[in-house]
Amino acid sequence: MHREGNTVEQVFGGTVIKKGNHTPLGFNFRTENGQLVDLTGSIVQVKVASDKGMLLEKEAIVLNAYTAQFVIEFKDITETGNIRIEFVVTYPGGTIEKFPSGDLQCIKIMPKHEEEYKVENIIFENIKENTDKKYIDFTDQVNVIITDPENSNTEVIKAKAEEDKNTFATLKSPLDAEQKKRNDLPNLGSSSDLRDLVSPMLDRGINVKDCGAVGDWNEDTRTGTDDSVAFQKAIDKAYMLNTFVYIPSSQGYKISNSLITRSGTTFIGENYYNGIIESRKNKTRIVTYATPVFRINPADENSKPRLVLKNIAFTDKTGSGAVLVEYKLESSYVEDNFFYNYLCVLNNGAGRLTYIQRNSFLNVRKYAMKGDFIDSYILNNYINNAPSIQGTVGIYCTNLSMSKVSGNFIDFSEVGIRVETGKASSIIDNIIDYCFRGIYLNAVRGYIISLNKFNHITKAYATHNSRVPTDEMTTNNWIGICLNKSITGCVISENVATDTDLLISIESEGYKNLRINGNLNAEAFDNTIKLNRKAATWFSGDGENLEIEDLSFRKVNTLPNPILTGSRIVSFDNQVCYINGYTVRNVNGTWRDTKGKLFGFDGVNMLPNFNDVGWNINSNTINGNISNDGKEITFTTTGVYQDAYYAINCIENEKYLFITDTTINNKQGNRHLMEVWYYNDSNTKLGQSTLYPDKTERVFTTPTGCVKFHIRLRGDLPSNTYTFKRCVLVKHNEYLAIPYG
Structure with missing residues (x-):
């Protein structure tokens, strides 16, 4: 089959190869529409001819789905001139197609100190019949010259001389000897064979000057x-x-x-x-x-x-x-x-x-680097963007996942490090200078942003060093770390800024499970973190579990809006606190709400850690264990209702708040009972209350005549293991009951 317009393109082997190198030549084949031809399962025949006739017919090696390779050996090349190449592809179904249909590949032997072969395009002609006779006549003339011992031509006499000054009788003898040497060389049909032969030189690589x-x-x-x-x-x-x-x-x-x-x-x-x-x-x-x-x-x-x-x-x-x-x-x-x-x-x-x-x-x-960086490391680079150009980014990650960006120094970018999406990565210990946005994050989860240093992140430097700023850069605050949308499960800690408008901005939507602490804006304490988030109905869990410290509200009534669920936010100077929807202020050591009323619990925790001697643990329990910090106790019961308790002296009709991290059931489904028992001055039990630990907090009031009560942590079934976690007991604030934060 002959298809008009199909073509051949060389993909390796170079445009010039030295004689005797046995360099593999690789080719792709394209249809008349320019699409690569799939050679899977095909047989590719190569035909090579010169003006003297057909020189070589051999089967090429199909390297992959699109590439065929063959080698022209030294014995195949005997003269200068044009050598034409044609390919015949037999497909798995038996269809045969010739390549190319028009302009064909050609090897030209060019004398240049030593002969070289250069790949070019020429028109392929049917030359075999016209050249066979010329070739026979030519070889006859050559044989007469090289076999005549009396030939007096100076070039022939010179060619018959050996390097050791011995002289051959005829010119044919040294030619035969040279041909024998070449025939004795190994077949270098594959690159691995060739590499074995020249491996001592390959340790130095291919020198571009040798090429x-x-x-x-x-x-x-x-x-x-x-x-x-x-x-x-x-x-x-x-x-x-x-x-x-x-x-x-x-x-x-x-x-x-x-x-x-x-x-x-x-x-x-x-x-x-x-x-x-x-x-x-x-x-x-x-x-x-x-x-x-x-x-x-x-x-x-x-x-x-x-x-x-x-x-x-x-x-x-x-x-x-x-x-x-x-x-x-x-x-x-x-x-x-x-x-x-x-x-x-x-x-x-x-x-x-x-x-x-x-x-x-x-x-x-524009960008020092841009693209997806997966399982990658970007470390210890210096990146300097052209200050006269707008829209520059030092490191632009369209996806940064399972990767680390650390130790880089970036200056004069509009954005130092920009991430469009990603997960499970760290941006640590970078220095970012003179950038409108130091680190810009969008749609990331499981990131650690820590120990980064920001300097000159302020609009005061908008035109520094002949910079050409955007309008935003001259009017808006410059920001060290900008959290855009959809930020989940990240830790942002111990970042430091100098000469910076704002260190951390949380002013968009879609935030949950964040821990932000230990960050510092050295010269502007009230500009460490700005929280002005917006509601995001599209984002599941929006506003949940934000733990933010070092946040300074300029006014007490600057409330985060809307309400954040399960969140705790504390100011830099510990004067303003936000707990589960309540904003309070420390006034002379007492926490009060925005109306001046006492807030939360008034006093210290009356329950010491479990390693305190005041705790009485039932002697019938076994495998008792107290955590290193004393805030958790575990024991195994040998009977029903065995417990640990702590006694508190009190007065009658007094209100208390009990808070615990313990839930009612453990992994085995066993109930963890938490109770309060009331006693009079004769040590007679007046009654008891259950503290409903599945609600995590409980308010109770001591009865009339009560002078003492026990907080009892009980296991209700024998032969089961119970773990009780941190417990807090405070006198209740009558003005405001709050959830545990």
């Missing part, structure tokens, strides 16, 4: 060599030999075209590079005039594209800003590099398992 790179580019005068082709050649060779690309130090390598990398491509510079100020001496410098600089080969884009960049200084000279790497990274390392003037250095896509560490990103025009 033709010069490294003499002067970016100021814009003079020197374009090394794009040499770098692509080094990439292809390194991939074939499973080694790395080695880049010696230089004045500068110019790259003007996108380089096509493969999964596993590794670039290693000669000298260790890591520093904020770029030095042009003794560094591996690459000056780029293309975007993106690195593009993944289509054959690898659906696999796990691994890339390593190390010890290299990159500078973008496109003018408008370029992307350095524009594909997802998996199991990749980007470390100890310098990047200058890029629009985005790493446009990571849906990447994972990547380490980005100890790099310097200077004058970043």
Whole structure:
């Protein structure tokens, strides 16, 4: 079958290969619509011909679903000129298709110190019949020349001489000897065979200068060599030999075209590079005039594209800003590099398992890095955004999950670290300077945000260092940590700010299960945390279990709105407290509500810890155990209603509040009974009350004639284990009964 418009494209092997290298050449096939042809289960035949006739027919190796590979060995190439390639694909169902239908692949043998083969496109012709006779005539002439011992041509005489000054009788003899040497070489049909042969050299990688790179580019005068082709050649060779690309130090390598990398491509510079100020001496410098600089080969884009960049200084000279790497990274390392003037250095896509560490990103025009970072580490980088450009972000995570961002120094970004969604990650010990928003979080859960330092996070620096601010940056507060929507199960602690408008903002909607404590705005204590949340009916559990300390309300009546369930909020100076819907103030050591009435419990807890000698534990219980902090007791009963109790002296008709963390049932379903027994001055029991521990709190009043009562913690069944947790007993405040907070 012949389908008009189908094409062939080379995917590896390079455009130039040296004679005798036995370099594998890889090709993809595309339909007339440009779609890749699936070769699964197919047989691919290769036909190679020159002007002298058919040189080679062999079966190619189908590497994967889209790529076929074959090797041209030394014995297959005998002359210079054009060598044309045609492919015949037999599909699993028996259909046969020829590729390409028009312009065909060709190998041209080019003399250049030693012969090289260059892949080009030319028109394939039916040449076999027309060239066979020419070939026979030519070989006859050659045989006469090389077998004549009397030939006096100076070039022939010179060619017959051996290196040790011995001379062959005819020119044919040294040619036969050389051919025998080559025939004795191992068959290097696979890259693994070739790598075994040259493995001592591969420890040094593929040197770009061995592939033709010069490294003499002067970016100021814009003079020197374009090394794009040499770098692509080094990439292809390194991939074939499973080694790395080695880049010696230089004045500068110019790259003007996108380089096509493969999964596993590794670039290693000669000298260790890591520093904020770029030095042009003794560094591996690459000056780029293309975007993106690195593009993944289509054959690898659906696999796990691994890339390593190390010890290299990159500078973008496109003018408008370029992307350095524009594909997802998996199991990749980007470390100890310098990047200058890029629009985005790493446009990571849906990447994972990547380490980005100890790099310097200077004058970043949009993002130092952007994309999904899953199971990844972003550590100890310096990121400096261009202050004259708006909308910049240092680290932009479209998804940050099971990852760590730590030890980075970020300045002059509009947003230092931005996360759109993610889970189970930490943002720890970063320094963020001159940023409108230091850390911006949206739709995250299970995060730890801790030990970060914020400086110059204030609108007073909106135009600092010739910055071009947005209107918001000149009028609104700058914020260290901005919690946007849907924030769940996060710990935000021990973050510190200096010269900062506001350290933490909780001013949107959708918050629950947060613990925020130990944070400090050094110069503005009343601007540590701002809470002005909105109701979110769409968010399940909105406003539940917010534990917030270091919050300073400027006014007592600045109530969080709406009510927060199960939440406890305390001010920085411990003067204003919010507990389950009540805002109270510490007035000379007494807690009062906004109307000035006494609030909560008036006095200390009358029940000591369980390790106090005043607790009486039934001697018939066994396996007794008290927790280290004394707030929990466990024992096993040997009979019914065995207990531990504590005696309290009292007066009659006095009201008390009992609070406990114990629930009525434990895991075995056994009831935990908590009771109060009343006694007169003759130690006669006057009665008892059950404290309903499943409600966690209980109010009771001592009866007339009562001078003493027991708080009894009881197990109602034998041979069961009971655990009683923290208990609080205070004199009840008659003015206001509150839930336990």
